[in-house]
Amino acid sequence: MSNEASAQQLSYIENQASDARVNIELETEGMTLNLGPQHPATHGTLRIIVRLDGEQVVSAEPVMGYMHRGYEKLTEVRTYPQVTTLVNRIDWLGSFANEVPFILAAERLMEVEAPARAQWIRTALFELSRIANVVLFLGDMAVQLGATTPVFYAFRDREFVLNQIESVTGGRFHPNFDRIGGIKDDLPKGWIQETKDVLVRINSFCEEMEDLVVGNEIFQTRTRGIGIIPADTGLAYGLSGANIRSSGVDWDLRRDGGVGLIHDQLDWKVWTHPDGDSFARYWVRLQEVRESCKMVGQILDGIPSGPIMAKVPRIIKVPPGEAYVETENPLGIMGYYVISKGDLVPYRVKIRSASFNNVSITPWVLKGVYVPDVISILASLYFILGDIDR
Amino acid sequence: MTVFNLAIELAYWQQTVIRSILGLVAVLLPAGTLVYLYLFKMMSFMQSRLGPMEAGPYGSLQLLAEVGKFLQKEDLFPRAADRVVFKAAPFVVLASTFLLVLVLPAGPDAWFINIDTGVFLALAVSSISVIGILMAGWGSASKYSLIGGLRAAGQLVAYELPLVLAVMGVVIQAGTLNVQEIVLAQANGEIFGWGGIGNPFIITQFLGFMIFLVAIQAELTQPPFDMPVAESEIVTGYLTEYTGMRFLLFFIGEFATAGIFSALAATFFLGGWYIPGLDPTSNLFNLIGPLVLVGKMLLVSFLIFWFRFTYPRFREDQLQQLAWKVLVPLSLVNIVATGVLKVVF
Numbered sequence: 001m002s003n004e005a006s007a008q009q010l011s012y013i014e015n016q017a018s019d020a021r022v023n024i025e026l027e028t029e030g031m032t033l034n035l036g037p038q039h040p041a042t043h044g045t046l047r048i049i050v051r052l053d054g055e056q057v058v059s060a061e062p063v064m065g066y067m068h069r070g071y072e073k074l075t076e077v078r079t080y081p082q083v084t085t086l087v088n089r090i091d092w093l094g095s096f097a098n099e100v101p102f103i104l105a106a107e108r109l110m111e112v113e114a115p116a117r118a119q120w121i122r123t124a125l126f127e128l129s130r131i132a133n134v135v136l137f138l139g140d141m142a143v144q145l146g147a148t149t150p151v152f153y154a155f156r157d158r159e160f161v162l163n164q165i166e167s168v169t170g171g172r173f174h175p176n177f178d179r180i181g182g183i184k185d186d187l188p189k190g191w192i193q194e195t196k197d198v199l200v201r202i203n204s205f206c207e208e209m210e211d212l213v214v215g216n217e218i219f220q221t222r223t224r225g226i227g228i229i230p231a232d233t234g235l236a237y238g239l240s241g242a243n244i245r246s247s248g249v250d251w252d253l254r255r256d257g258g259v260g261l262i263h264d265q266l267d268w269k270v271w272t273h274p275d276g277d278s279f280a281r282y283w284v285r286l287q288e289v290r291e292s293c294k295m296v297g298q299i300l301d302g303i304p305s306g307p308i309m310a311k312v313p314r315i316i317k318v319p320p321g322e323a324y325v326e327t328e329n330p331l332g333i334m335g336y337y338v339i340s341k342g343d344l345v346p347y348r349v350k351i352r353s354a355s356f357n358n359v360s361i362t363p364w365v366l367k368g369v370y371v372p373d374v375i376s377i378l379a380s381l382y383f384i385l386g387d388i389d390r
Numbered sequence: 391m392t393v394f395n396l397a398i399e400l401a402y403w404q405q406t407v408i409r410s411i412l413g414l415v416a417v418l419l420p421a422g423t424l425v426y427l428y429l430f431k432m433m434s435f436m437q438s439r440l441g442p443m444e445a446g447p448y449g450s451l452q453l454l455a456e457v458g459k460f461l462q463k464e465d466l467f468p469r470a471a472d473r474v475v476f477k478a479a480p481f482v483v484l485a486s487t488f489l490l491v492l493v494l495p496a497g498p499d500a501w502f503i504n505i506d507t508g509v510f511l512a513l514a515v516s517s518i519s520v521i522g523i524l525m526a527g528w529g530s531a532s533k534y535s536l537i538g539g540l541r542a543a544g545q546l547v548a549y550e551l552p553l554v555l556a557v558m559g560v561v562i563q564a565g566t567l568n569v570q571e572i573v574l575a576q577a578n579g580e581i582f583g584w585g586g587i588g589n590p591f592i593i594t595q596f597l598g599f600m601i602f603l604v605a606i607q608a609e610l611t612q613p614p615f616d617m618p619v620a621e622s623e624i625v626t627g628y629l630t631e632y633t634g635m636r637f638l639l640f641f642i643g644e645f646a647t648a649g650i651f652s653a654l655a656a657t658f659f660l661g662g663w664y665i666p667g668l669d670p671t672s673n674l675f676n677l678i679g680p681l682v683l684v685g686k687m688l689l690v691s692f693l694i695f696w697f698r699f700t701y702p703r704f705r706e707d708q709l710q711q712l713a714w715k716v717l718v719p720l721s722l723v724n725i726v727a728t729g730v731l732k733v734v735f
Contacts, residue, residue, distance in 0.1 A: 033533055040622050055537070055706065144622045146613050146703030152437035218614050218702050371537070372705045375623045 094133035241332025420649025463634030475529035482522030497679030538627020542618035
């Protein structure tokens with residue numbers, strides 16, 4: 001070893017040692033912060049145990065199950081038509097979308113198919129519930145970052161969507177409208193024109209959010225480059241929906257899944273974003289609302305006439321068998337694995353809900369960020385407590 | 391007694407009583423006005439709702455209802471709290487507010503104190519509130535409160551500097567630290583020989599005015615600088631454990647300080663109690679001066695609250711970067727430019 005090299009090495013070691021001395025002098029005791037289960041930013045009762053060094057997160061651990069309601073077990077003592085009432089309550093902001101995969105699974109077991117008109121109305125309501133759900137996210141994300149105004153706009157405009165859902169189904173939040181072999185009722189008179197007016201409102205709401213939130217410099221500094229999830233990590237943790245699409249994975253079950261909805265007959269686009277940060281997740285969802293508006297508009301123009309129910313026996317007994325159907329719900333992929341033994345009730349139902357996986361990535365993504373970013377990342381992952389715990 | 395040039399001579403205790411009452415009015419009236427006008431009504435209109443409508447016409451008595459509610463509540467303490475510190479904290483914050491109002495002149499003879507170091511006093515006492523907030527954060531024995539208190543301390547200390555430096559430009563231009571004389575300098579000033587509207591310093595010190603606005607926004611811990619009370623992150627920071635009367639004191643302190651800082655901005659940059667077209671020594675100004683000052687204060691605080699209801703909040707480190715890397719250099723440039731131009735003209 002030459003003299004020069006050893007001198008370099010020595011100075012390097014000295015620097016390291018002095019750094020270490022400074023670190024020991026500045027070292028502070030860690031702190032454990034218990035975010036939740038009662039906390040303004042956890043949408044309910046999610047609990048996250050955060051170990052902090054100063055304001056930096058050393059480790060984060062989500063604790064789920066404070067809102068577990070045992071739906072999988074309860075379905076075993078409900079007849080098939082009664083199950084939709086239960087699963088409505090899983091993701092309570094886009095309730096109708098929860099019924100669809102279960103009904104599709106039951107239809108697959110019974111080998112019936114809903115008539116075309118029923119499928120179109122089903123898809124329209126499916127997309128309307130997505131709008132009602134994601135519009136609230138667009139306002140809520142801003143609230144988590146400290147801007148109070150956008151959420152009021154979101155609540156104002158979501159109300160119009162809920163009114164349209166209510167005038168078809170009779171329920172604002174919990175429609176319980178989907179039936180095996182079709183839907184309960186036909187559309188009321190004048191609904192199509194009213195819904196078109198609502199879509200105009202939602203589109204202008206999206207413009208408003210684009211100006212007020214997306215274009216805001218503070219919003220961008222708070223979200224760009226924060227909480228980056230690479231595509232492979234996201235897939236490994238089982239992320240789905242807009243969360244994985246904002247990491248650049250072009251994967252949407254509405255286009256790729258091919259289940260009993262009619263998205264393949266509509267002209268729309270799957271939006272992705274290459275960045276995978278909080279901003280990308282917000283932006284992708286904003287575009288998705290616009291795409292949903294486009295889809296509903298096309299459905300309203302092209303809705304076929306005909307019956308709304310297939311021939312289904314009055315007392316539904318599902319033949320023995322197994323079926324797994326998953327759809328692209330507002331929060332991500334939602335799937336129902338239904339096992340039937342030929343009874344009035346399902347033998348076993350396993351529910352795969354999106355938020356459970358979306359929250360499971362928090363220990364990975366929250367490591368090393370600051371406390372304010374914990375909130376913004378959680379908000380951008382967009383979970384609903386009912387969807388986590390079921 | 392020079393206050394309001396009364397024709398009668400008053401005894402010392404009578405003067406003291408009058409001044410105390412006027413001081414209370416000067417603190418509580420802006421606070422109440424701002425809460426009702428901006429927090430209740432303007433915020434509601436901006437968010438497409440009506441705000442309080444039931445208590446009194448257009449909800450104008452809502453404030454009394456709120457205060458009544460707070461007064462009825464039990465005075466609670468966390469079990470592990472440092473009681474003395476916890477109890478004293480709101481009063482320290484409020485003391486800073488009351489001291490701040492002293493230097494504000496509301497007319498040629500309507501002032502509480504008229505000293506040659508008025509600006510210095512105002513900026514000095516405005517930082518007393520930091521101590522109260524730290525006391526609240528530490529005394530509450532809660533992690534959220536502690537984080538909030540420390541964030542507040544870091545933020546308020548960082549933004550004292552741009553606040554002071556922004557005012558320096560005004561001081562250089564007026565050539566005095568006396569607040570009353572700053573107002574008179576604006577009233578008697580001329581813009582290139584034209585004295586029609588005096589010379590409100592917002593024209594020459596526009597950069598200073600903007601820096602001052604940003605800095606008082608941070609001093610008031612309002613969005614976009616509300617990390618110390620960020621309700622979605624640390625519940626409400628140092629206010630988390632407070633309830634009832636003590637919370638009300640903090641609340642009054644916050645909004646009264648907002649009013650007084652706005653009035654200070656109006657005094658330094660918008661001409662204070664003076665309106666163009668009248669003789670600044672006229673006795674009329676002792677009567678309409680307070681109203682003019684309140685009007686200008688409402689104008690400035692409209693801006694503050696507009697920002698408050700629109701913007702999301704910064705992160706703590708981004709906030710410090712804004713203070714040290716943008717605002718301080720900008721205000722130094724402003725001071726140098728003002729100094730050079732003062733010598734040239």
